[in-house]
Amino acid sequence: MNIQDLIRPTIKALKPYSSARDEFQGVTDNMVFLDANENPFENGVNRYPDPQQGKLKVMLSEIKDISTKNILLGNGSDEILDLIFRAFCEPNQDNIVILPPTYGMYEVLANLNAIGIKKVNLDDAFQPKVDDVLNVADINSKLLFICSPNNPSGNSFTSEAIEKMVSNFKGIVVIDEAYIDFSTEKSWLSRLNEFPNLIVTQTLSKAYAMAGIRLGICYASEEIIKVLNTIKPPYNINELTQKKAIELLNVKDLATNQIADILKERSALISELKAISYISKIYPTDANFVLVKVDDANKRYNQLIEKGIVIRNRTSQPGCENSLRLTVGTPKENEILIKTLLSISKS
Template sequence: MKSLQEWIPKHILQMSPYVPGLQLNEEKIIKLNTNENPFPLPEFIINQIIEFVKQNQFHLYPDPESKKLREKLAKIYNKNTNMILIGNGSDEILSLVFRTFLTIGDSVLLIEPSYSLYPVLCNAIGVHYYTLSVEKNFTISVERIIEYSEIYNPKLIVITNPNAPTGISISKQKINKLCEVVKRPILIDEAYVLFGGESIMEEAGDKFPYLMVCSTFSKAFSSAGIRLGWIIANEFFIEQIHKIKDSYNVNFFSQKVGEIILDHYDFFLRRIEEIQEIRDWFIQKLNTLGYFTLPSSANFVFTSPPNKNAKEIYEFLLRNKILVRYFANYPEFLRISIGTKIQMEILYETLKNF
């Protein structure tokens, strides 16, 4: 008789469980480790959601195409609705893209560091990934992406812009150059772009047929809990990705909440400005404590304390009920999500006491 292990493919057995970020179920913890938006949805939106819930249509299947939500995004980005696909968070979008484009024997080009889910998806499909490290100053060199793409011939190139965990963005001019030269599928993950990057969403799929751009409601739109993401690409690519999605991949409730949110797009843009102001204030405060912080175009900062011992500070903050992100492979740095002004003031005062 076969052992239980023998029923599981080797590449899955070799994987470790994927943990997106430590979750602590303590109420009083200040949670600055997963780059959520610190502001909950405003009351006027909650009231609209309540009205919708009262219609009590949960016995029906949701629209499998999330058509209304796609129409609203199409208007914002000046696109045809057939160039948009909605996912259960952009994590699902990423998984769908990887599974559509890649099969065993293919390879992907990733940047190191970037979003930790990409290598997990490669491992799950059993494809190889090459990594291009960021430069010494943590920027991404588009010239080197072009070079690597010629050397390694990857089937897909994935770039996070602005990058995580660094927060550094690539200019639109450089992305344009990349798309003009590299004639193969490029996926740009713009999860954080509204906090200060330059979006190339409008160019995806038509000006650059190989370019796919995805984003999420989790950060700029205060909605990590409802799990909504989208991708814009040429109609043919979208059609292929659509083939492998679950029939009802986005639930009824999330579709409606997404539609309501997009009706108040400008409200969220104003909130983003507030987060940018808190971020810039916090970076100044970190400077006064002698921290070295990378220039951030996102809703988080990547910062190194004067003693370069980020782990010690991480543990100290945790004892003080503040949760930030520590990466063992970048032991001099902490990634800190931007919270409310009050949360960041408490964090600053705590760091001062270290």
């Protein structure tokens, strides 16, 4: 596959903006910077941040065992997804393939960029209908979005299904691994070099407990990363975000211990949910949330709101009729949730 054939002509012809910090990348010690029209009075954030986030990428490179040349950072995963649309999809001409029920931003970004949408619903077990996915794609199908573990269902897709789609789809395949750290399945990062059309997105918002700093991560071939770097905003990751990410990633075993706690709580929560009379099904999950089927999702959602508990009502999503999505909280939060679910069982 020739990736260059998939890039929009206007993007291939684009000359990227060169910021002041892009043009000078030498040793910064004892240098006087008068190139970027910054306020010279030092307060910790008066200078522009590193536009390529060098220190942070080195840390992620070591954690994930992947070259910094294969990493792009975004202001949340949503910015990364938007950049992918802009790089590969021609407005009012191309289309994407999505697998509902899935993360809603794929459709939002497609509409925002005037890109068509082809939908192939997951089967009753929330697994992709691989042959249908490949058959629905046409010459203008530039992107295929695979969310695994999937949101809102929580399950991982089989490796066989994903491999068949990645191997046979004629465009770019984006595997969204926002919840991979809670899964027993291996990340597709380990096979990135096998597939030139593969992009893997991850985030620090979930397992790494940094939703507030908005930091998404894109892993792809050096060729794809170069394309996305061409069109990303020059200073898309601010100084405070970079510093906070480095600070927390430096805390030994912090994420590992929190993931272990969440998985323990997830098991305990699922066990307790089995006692709720109006929950008819608890779906398998590889994420930090549990999808459950209830008798009346709208009624139960409103009852929980009245009791001060906010969950997600997913009943409008394909295959998720009368389903509620429950995030795994702290032991105290989960205890409150179960007690409340039991208390409303007769109403």
